[in-house]
Amino acid sequence: MIDADIVVGLEVHCQLDTKSKLFCGCSTDYRNDGPNTHVCPVCLGLPGTMPVLNKRAIEYAMRVAKALNCTVIPESEFSRKNYFYPDLDKAYQITQYDKPLAEGGYVEIEGDDGKERKIQLTRIHVEEDPGRLVHMGNAERGRYSLVDYNRSGIPLIEIVSEPEMRSPKEARKFLNKLRATLEYLGVFDSEKEGSIRVDANISLRGSARVEIKNISSYKGVEKALTFEVTRQKNLIRRGLPVDRETRHYLEARGITQSARSKEQENDYRYFPEPDLRPLHVQSWLKDIELPELPDARRERFVQQYGCSLNHARTLTGELKMANFYEAVVAGDRNGLCNPAATWIADTLAGELNYRDMGIDSVDAKKFTGLLVLLRAGTITDKSGVEVLRVMLDERLKDEPVETPEAIVSRLNLAKTSGDDTALLGAIHEVITENPKAVEDYKTGKNGALNFLVGQTMKKTRGRADPGELNQLMVESLKSVEQ
Amino acid sequence: MAVHTISFEPEDRYNAFLKVCATPTHGEGKLAGIAIAVKDNISTQGIETTCASKILKGYIPPYDAHAVGLVKSAGAGIAGKTNMDEFGMGTSTENSAFGPTLNPCDTGRVPGGSSGGSAAAVAAGMVRMALGTDTGGSIRCPAAFCGIVGLKPTYGRVSRNGLIAYANSLETIGPMAKNVADVSLLMSVIAGHDRKDTTSHDRPYNHIPSTDIKGLRIGIPREYFGKGVDPEVAATVHRAIGRLEELGGVTVPCSIPSMEYALAAYYVICTSEASSNLARFDGVRYGPAVDTKKSWHAAYQDIRKQGFGPEVRRRIMLGTFALSSGYYGKYYAKAQIARENVRKDFARLFSDVDVLCGPTMPTIAFKLGEKSDPLSMYLSDILTVPVNLAGIPAISVPCGKVQGMPVGLQIMGRPFEDERVIDAAYAYEQVAKP
Numbered sequence: 001m002i003d004a005d006i007v008v009g010l011e012v013h014c015q016l017d018t019k020s021k022l023f024c025g026c027s028t029d030y031r032n033d034g035p036n037t038h039v040c041p042v043c044l045g046l047p048g049t050m051p052v053l054n055k056r057a058i059e060y061a062m063r064v065a066k067a068l069n070c071t072v073i074p075e076s077e078f079s080r081k082n083y084f085y086p087d088l089d090k091a092y093q094i095t096q097y098d099k100p101l102a103e104g105g106y107v108e109i110e111g112d113d114g115k116e117r118k119i120q121l122t123r124i125h126v127e128e129d130p131g132r133l134v135h136m137g138n139a140e141r142g143r144y145s146l147v148d149y150n151r152s153g154i155p156l157i158e159i160v161s162e163p164e165m166r167s168p169k170e171a172r173k174f175l176n177k178l179r180a181t182l183e184y185l186g187v188f189d190s191e192k193e194g195s196i197r198v199d200a201n202i203s204l205r206g207s208a209r210v211e212i213k214n215i216s217s218y219k220g221v222e223k224a225l226t227f228e229v230t231r232q233k234n235l236i237r238r239g240l241p242v243d244r245e246t247r248h249y250l251e252a253r254g255i256t257q258s259a260r261s262k263e264q265e266n267d268y269r270y271f272p273e274p275d276l277r278p279l280h281v282q283s284w285l286k287d288i289e290l291p292e293l294p295d296a297r298r299e300r301f302v303q304q305y306g307c308s309l310n311h312a313r314t315l316t317g318e319l320k321m322a323n324f325y326e327a328v329v330a331g332d333r334n335g336l337c338n339p340a341a342t343w344i345a346d347t348l349a350g351e352l353n354y355r356d357m358g359i360d361s362v363d364a365k366k367f368t369g370l371l372v373l374l375r376a377g378t379i380t381d382k383s384g385v386e387v388l389r390v391m392l393d394e395r396l397k398d399e400p401v402e403t404p405e406a407i408v409s410r411l412n413l414a415k416t417s418g419d420d421t422a423l424l425g426a427i428h429e430v431i432t433e434n435p436k437a438v439e440d441y442k443t444g445k446n447g448a449l450n451f452l453v454g455q456t457m458k459k460t461r462g463r464a465d466p467g468e469l470n471q472l473m474v475e476s477l478k479s480v481e482q
Numbered sequence: 483m484a485v486h487t488i489s490f491e492p493e494d495r496y497n498a499f500l501k502v503c504a505t506p507t508h509g510e511g512k513l514a515g516i517a518i519a520v521k522d523n524i525s526t527q528g529i530e531t532t533c534a535s536k537i538l539k540g541y542i543p544p545y546d547a548h549a550v551g552l553v554k555s556a557g558a559g560i561a562g563k564t565n566m567d568e569f570g571m572g573t574s575t576e577n578s579a580f581g582p583t584l585n586p587c588d589t590g591r592v593p594g595g596s597s598g599g600s601a602a603a604v605a606a607g608m609v610r611m612a613l614g615t616d617t618g619g620s621i622r623c624p625a626a627f628c629g630i631v632g633l634k635p636t637y638g639r640v641s642r643n644g645l646i647a648y649a650n651s652l653e654t655i656g657p658m659a660k661n662v663a664d665v666s667l668l669m670s671v672i673a674g675h676d677r678k679d680t681t682s683h684d685r686p687y688n689h690i691p692s693t694d695i696k697g698l699r700i701g702i703p704r705e706y707f708g709k710g711v712d713p714e715v716a717a718t719v720h721r722a723i724g725r726l727e728e729l730g731g732v733t734v735p736c737s738i739p740s741m742e743y744a745l746a747a748y749y750v751i752c753t754s755e756a757s758s759n760l761a762r763f764d765g766v767r768y769g770p771a772v773d774t775k776k777s778w779h780a781a782y783q784d785i786r787k788q789g790f791g792p793e794v795r796r797r798i799m800l801g802t803f804a805l806s807s808g809y810y811g812k813y814y815a816k817a818q819i820a821r822e823n824v825r826k827d828f829a830r831l832f833s834d835v836d837v838l839c840g841p842t843m844p845t846i847a848f849k850l851g852e853k854s855d856p857l858s859m860y861l862s863d864i865l866t867v868p869v870n871l872a873g874i875p876a877i878s879v880p881c882g883k884v885q886g887m888p889v890g891l892q893i894m895g896r897p898f899e900d901e902r903v904i905d906a907a908y909a910y911e912q913v914a915k916p
């Protein structure tokens with residue numbers, strides 16, 4: 001089976017970053033507070049309470065609809081999705097069913113073949129988040145669950161794609177693009193825990209469609225789908241059927257698991273919510289002004305700063321990274337456009353990812369200082385990485401972050417120069433300690449020079465400029481020949 | 483503002499109250515010092531509110547229904563919570579988990595329902611006014627059976643915020659009292675827009691009832707005097723309509739063909755909405771909890787089986803079925819079409835006539851236990867449910883007696899013309915005064 005036979009569709013639920021909940025005035029800023037502290041009779045679903053729609057949430061959803069080229073429906077409505085679960089206080093979720101806010105539209109991604117592809121959207125609708133169960137106890141003392149309704153009533157949009165992605169990687173790209181777009185629109189904060197949840201459906205052409213429910217991380221989507229591809233391929237290879245079913249993704253183990261049969265056959269008994277009037281909001285569209293979106297910014301980065309397409313794509317793929325880049329190269333006084341793109345998109349992004357840090361924990365001024373040192377040739381690239389790591393680690397440990405200059409001076413990282421006795425001494429030592437390599441060099445073995453240079457680099461802890469060191473080494477070896 | 487108290491210690495021989503507030507406080511205003519009874523499905527802050535159901539026993543709302551807040555602000559005191567059919571599901575107040583209310587006119591008979599407690603409390607003179615709710619006749623039926631006045635306002639004219647929902651698209655809070663003037667007074671307090679009920683309208687009611695109905699065009703739908711309507715009740719109502727003609731009203735015979743499907747549509751819609759509304763009663767947040775080691779869904783089943791009475795369980799099951807995948811189109815969607823036809827029929831009639839008149843109920847109050855078969859009980863709602871399907875205002879005003887029991891004249895009007903039905907009822911009441 002070739003991978004072109006994979007078909008993936010996503011249902012992405014994102015929390016809209018409004019100040020108050022979807023149907024009441026409770027604050028959405030609950031993450032640092034105790035359980036059940038951001039609740040009122042409405043979001044607790046107390047008898048007799050009625051939903052009052054948060055206009056801002058609809059406006060946010062319409063920004064998304066406009067940005068993703070969807071068609072806003074002239075009359076949409078809310079419906080009740082009925083099911084029992086302890087975190088669902090009313091025993092129904094107010095959502096949109098057969099009359100969603102918007103239909104159609106697309107998200108453009110870079111396909112696995114390197115070409116831009118439009119992934120068509122089915123619809124976008126608005127709904128409320130349920131509360132949250134916290135599981136307590138243990139096997140010996142008995143298990144129980146507590147319910148926290150702080151999350152109950154947080155506005156969500158659900159964005160449903162057509163099954164048009166052809167690999168787990170494309171799904172990841174779709175998700176990243178969506179996240180970037182929503183953040184550019186100012187309606188979504190991806191760093192808030194649990195702010196995105198994804199249901200993915202996947203089928204290998206010709207076999208049944210499997211739905212993976214409730215994946216709560218960006219990486220999880222790609223991992224869960226990759227696991228499913230392998231699992232389904234194995235089944236097919238062994239001549240076994242792939243069941244049409246719902247599966248859960250177990251984040252910790254990186255696997256999917258079949259849901260209980262009860263969860264497979266829910267009948268949600270949708271019907272229109274009688275306590276809310278139908279929505280007629282199409283006319284709001286003309287008043288919605290969109291900011292510069294990721295694609296436009298990417299193009300601008302290429303044009304204005306001369307970034308490579310790949311760097312531009314990475315830099316603009318996250319709002320904060322794009323802003324960071326522009327803060328660093330502001331006015332381009334220091335001719336930093338190019339090194340900044342490499343250093344941010346490649347080095348910094350990798351180091352942040354390794355530490356699970358966000359880019360907003362990096363001081364743009366200090367980072368710019370580092371680039372200036374590099375550009376002036378004060379330190380080598382290798383030392384630059386070391387300085388960066390020190391700064392990030394200090395930040396991670398909540399220690400005061402030193403300036404790059406201070407780190408260079410404290411760790412003695414300033415680049416060695418040709419008349420630097422320490423460097424010449426190191427070269428001399430290396431030549432003395434490695435007669436065999438010197439011999440090899442003399443007999444014309446190419447690798448020998450690299451080895452000797454590498455050994456010297458080690459001794460100087462990367463402070464030597466590689467080109468310069470190379471030249472000095474060759475000269476020194478000449479004197480050995482004599 | 484000075485706070486005063488009322489002493490309220492009624493001898494409740496009819497089991498009209500589920501909860502009596504012996505010394506309610508009151509302030510100044512239109513209703514200063516008046517003790518008002520509130521149906522137990524309307525939320526009252528700090529006062530237990532059960533909907534006459536075991537499943538809400540012990541539930542004390544942390545907030546007042548909008549209408550309750552308004553009557554308090556107008557100076558009234560909350561005298562207590564009145565008995566009802568559990569969650570409003572019934573036409574007799576026999577479906578209360580806390581025993582039936584008796585009809586003060588004849589304690590062997592039902593007071594009607596579901597606002598039977600409110601009607602009995604007014605009829606027995608325990609309170610001057612009461613708040614009821616009307617989903618399919620629940621204000622008008624007990625008003626007719628107990629011989630008082632009850633107004634079902636236009637849908638959206640009184641906020642439902644705080645009314646514990648049974649069937650949201652049909653129901654409304656409304657005033658009940660001994661006479662039209664008091665009903666009008668209470669209506670003037672509770673009507674108006676509430677931002678917490680998005681289906682409410684900014685249509686306040688500031689009206690002094692008038693007896694001038696000269697030239698009022700009165701439609702007489704033949705269905706209101708047809709099969710199933712007690713001939714003596716029909717004759718009494720006809721005589722009352724005759725009095726309206728004497729006052730200058732012009733009667734016009736007419737027909738509401740969609741009535742044929744109204745009852746069926748009503749029961750599909752109300753049970754569907756109820757099955758969803760009542761799903762939240764699971765013992766997790768309020769009401770009695772089950773002490774159980776079972777998993778949550780098994781515990782839900784237990785508490786709901788124990789907590790709901792048989793009629794409530796029946797309607798939840800009917801509604802669940804009607805909304806089920808594969809049946810939605812057959813039942814719920816069809817019921818909405820029938821509802822639209824009822825609306826259209828009323829709109830058509832109201833392009834010609836100003837009000838429609840007929841009996842409120844097809845019979846006088848029946849005996850306790852007489853209607854043990856649910857279907858025959860449902861059939862007695864035939865003359866009241868069309869009004870709820872159309873969302874129009876209707877009033878029931880006493881218009882004589884049959885076998886010593888009161889009969890109600892029902893007057894229905896155009897949407898937001900509550901004033902006009904009040905005037906017609908007032909005119910009749912003034913001329914019929916003994």
